[in-house]
Amino acid sequence: MAQKHETKDKPEGASAGPVQTGPDPRLEDESRLAEIRRKIEEVASDAPQLAKIALEAMVRRHNPELKGTSQTAGRAGRQSGNVSELTAFATLKPGGAERLRRIFNLTNGNFDGAQRVSTLHDMRFVFFDNDTKILFATTYDGDWDAYINDFATKIPELMDLLFQSVEGWPGIADPSVKDFIARHQIDAAGWFVANPQVTVVDVRRLQRMEKAVNEMMDEVAGTDLDNSGPKALKAFLDKMSQPEGVDY
Incomplete structure (x- = not known):
């Protein structure tokens, strides 16, 4: 008589192994790298190999949020x-x-x-x-x-x-x-700005803020903060609320 084998149901939620739910990100990286290298060959085919490597590294690290000179x-x-x-x-x-x-x-x-x-x-x-x-x-x-x-x-x-x-x-x-x-006038072909969101007014305001903070810290240093703190803070806020020169 043939022996009957019992099959046990797998517990609910059990997995037979890792399931690939989308494209392998490693393949995407390889495709992107190949595309970068293809473009570098198009624009700099006559450049030394070290220059191409440096250009590749720069493009790979490029922050897409920076609009540059576009x-x-x-x-x-x-x-x-x-x-x-x-x-x-x-x-x-x-x-x-x-x-x-x-x-x-x-x-x-x-x-x-x-x-x-x-x-x-x-x-x-x-x-x-x-x-x-x-x-x-x-x-x-x-x-x-x-x-x-x-x-x-x-x-x-x-x-x-x-x-x-x-x-x-x-x-x-x-x-x-x-x-x-x-x-x-001739438009710049290439141009880099380290801090493109910072205006002249921003710089002056930040300089004033730094100076006011330092003065406030000097005023309260070694004193009872309960007594000197509110006065120093008021002086700081007064300075920051008053524009100076073309700081507007």
């Missing part, structure tokens, strides 16, 4: 986060470079008045082609039109002082000045 600043220029760039080339009038050098030397290259433009990060002036041409480069917050308007309304005298040595400069108050600037 945005336009408006009429001209590129924008990364809140920060924009303007790069312009122009021909100088005879003697223009020497005249500007005298101005730069007189002021030690420090244009404090330009801080009235609260979006201005920096301005750079470079002479080339035997002092016949000038490169003007600046970094600022926001859009192109608003920035040029700030130049015209907040530091018009400084702008005309600096740019009257440029051939064809119409004057910052002239209605054609934006057309003039746009004609001489």
Whole structure:
């Protein structure tokens, strides 16, 4: 008589082994790496192997949240986060470079008045082609039109002082000045901003905050916090609530 074998039902929820519920992420990584290498070969096939390896590492670590220079600043220029760039080339009038050098030397290259433009990060002036041409480069917050308007309304005298040595400069108050600037401006092909969300106003506010915090800590150091703490905190809040200069 054949022996009857009993089969036991598996406990509910038991698994026979790991179940693959989707594509293997390792395959996705390999496919992405292959695609990166293919693109690197397209754009840098003649580069040394070490350069390709470095480029591969940079692309693999790239943060997709950073938009880089993919945005336009408006009429001209590129924008990364809140920060924009303007790069312009122009021909100088005879003697223009020497005249500007005298101005730069007189002021030690420090244009404090330009801080009235609260979006201005920096301005750079470079002479080339035997002092016949000038490169003007600046970094600022926001859009192109608003920035040029700030130049015209907040530091018009400084702008005309600096740019009257440029051939064809119409004057910052002239209605054609934006057309003039746009004609001489060239968008950056590549541009990197370490902190694209931080504006000039943010920097000044953070500097004021750091100073106020340090002063508050100095005031309460070695004292009875129950007595000195509220007074120091009030002084800190008062300082932070009052804008200074162009901190707005």
